[in-house]
Amino acid sequence: MLAELAAFSDGDGNLTRLYLSPAHRAAADRVAAWMRDAGLDVGLDALGTVRGRLKPTAPGRAGNRRLLIGSHIDTVVNAGRYDGMLGVVAGILAVEEIRARGIELPFGVDVLAFGDEEGVRFPTTLVSSSAVAGCLVPSDLDARDADGIALRDALVAFGGDPDAASSAAYARDEALAYIEVHIEQGPVLEAEGLPLGVVTSIAGQSRFSVTVAGEAGHAGTVPMALRRDALAAGAAMMLAIEEVARAGGAHQMVATVGRLAARPGAVNVIPAEVVFTLDIRADADAPRLAAIAELQTRLQAIANDRGVSVTMEKFYESPTTPCAPRLQEAFAEAARDLGLAERRLASGAGHDGHALHHLTDVGMLFVRCRGGISHNPAEFAAIDDMGLAVEALIKAVERLAADAASSGDRT
Template sequence: MADMMMIHDLGTRTLDLLDRLAAITDEPGRITRLYLSPAHRRAADQVADWMRDRGLDVTEDAIGTVRGFLAPAAPGPQANRRLLIGSHIDTVIDAGKYDGNLGVVAGLMVVEELRARGIALPFGLEVLAFGDEEGVRFPSSLSSSAAVSGTYRGEWLDTADRNGVKLRDALRAHGGDPARIREAVIPPGSVIGYVELHIEQGPVLEHQGEPLGVVTSIAGQSRFRILITGEAGHAGTVPMGLRRDAFAALAELATFIERATREGTANLVATIGRVDVKPGATNVIPSEVEATLDIRASADAPRLAAIERIRYEADQIAQRRGVKIRFERFADVPTCPMNEDLQTGLAAAVASLGESTRRLPSGAGHDAMAMARAFPSAMLFVRSRGGISHNPAEFTSVTDLGLAVEAMIRFVAGMAARHAA
């Protein structure tokens, strides 16, 4: 069982580091720290200093990931392998202070406590502070972790931000080197696993009254542009039965999408997040609509089946209403299962605290998705108040922070005992 005074102390020290990171921003008065911005540079330097304070050997790779390495306690059969702990230090615009940052700070706290408690590791431990998970400044989400896992896409370097700055130029200004990105790869055979602590960013744990949850999979997702073409007409003179209203067609389709996903399985969800209506006049029947559809599930088959149902219904709506409906897929990511052995280890650590070993999928994407392409990967969620994220109102209590960090410490200690044996 957990000593709650110790848990509160762990949470308080964790929150202190989160508060200090939150003060590093490109926009005074709110947290905005985009990839390769001046604030990202300052945050990377601060994290590097904290790593050195805890006795880690610090490097920064060519893509801007700060890496702190703790060598194994002694030579042995596992001494040439390492366990990875990490997350990201970039943020969205007007962000909260927990998303991503907690996973990095937790890695630092794990190292600090392993040393304080005299826990020797038969393998190396590496803490990773990725720089580009959010994909806000450039269209290159998860690029830092993709570089580590060997899946970096070279075309990302030629993308530009809204000011026309190319990623490759911003990377050079940051101190990185586009020509050496391949050197950031960690050989898969040298890695025991990658583990990421993250706020849930959803309401499930809070609803269940549980502070921690072990992630089973990261949802697959498909994204589409929906293009609907009808016919403009006078809002006062065209009878309702004779209209070819593009927006009304979207409204009918949106209602069907909500119903279909409510009936789905595997945590199926769908969102129409942006709608552009033309010609956009108060007294003109809409002739064109462009909308986005984001559909996700914790397994691929239900997501793909739902897409087929939606496209079939769109054809029926188009015929009834005399419009054309076209789908353009612009993103498709398969479901990413988390490693079963690492899940078991995390569940055991949570159980040792006297907490329920709730397992749940993640509807949001994380660096663990890119890492899982090369390494056994797992995630631990800690509850978020109200499920709020990407928002200054993001909040996780000090007690929950302490429980989450202690679970990570116990997980690493358990891995050490297992590998030493």
């Protein structure tokens, strides 16, 4: 199934499937066909999310509620075939098995295939899952891609309806929870020899544009002690960023300078200005915000020492999304039932759960991936590990069903 999905691409010789593109539409149609084959009622919502619906099969007060299972089918440029797609396929297979085994559920199950999780085509992200969660920012519909095409126009061409965006939202009392299977996108599970891991939180992220302003000068005539070299100061700042992030390792803190520009950019001119990006993440908000405050102090001290100025301009902020303890325990119990060691870890990458958290509790299960490689054609997860993930997903759903039945739907 993953190989079939990988064939739907906008790229030439690689997997590139952007939100609302022809390849996205073809993949959505294939996913819809699989959902129908699995016995689900299928529809496409206003923002292009494919929804497969399984009705409750056991009586109970939870019958008007729905467990949401899903992930995304859009990709980055030159992508692998597991990121996002595994969660959709696992959801379909799990529901198919639940029906085949005659497992009765006192609530409905909706399998969701989102788009725009990667945020590549438009200057937006999580548009379709935000619509499902009822937290869509209306102005996002007016965003334009590199070719000047508005998201709302692309949505109409796809078969969606931007004017009916509010219809995509679930009522808060309708959603029981949202759970997702996803490759780890990191090396921890592989390093520890474990096929599955229970996610504790989806890391919060802060992104900044940092500008260091010095003074240009002749590379051969200005003595080193008298220079106001913006690039040298920026390099010292980047080392400070690395030190602060390493010190926060207990919170899975990471910091990345991913883009750098030096001006005027001549081989024989001292750089007058440097602009670089900073992406900092952690498993909780407090340590991330504390690290940012420390960095502001340290970067200013470096600037003062080197006779330059520095400004940090935030352009993106996403708070930490905690995974609900009851959903963590459902996945942990499933792992134990499968004879697996229990491992809990945070996700450093963003997911649709960031949006769904505005609607309901969120839970995630990680699957080991080779080398921790993701967003790359070399992305790989083993069949056996993926099979364990589907079985763990089924067991987690059974646990939630038992909880709902025994608690009179206080789940």
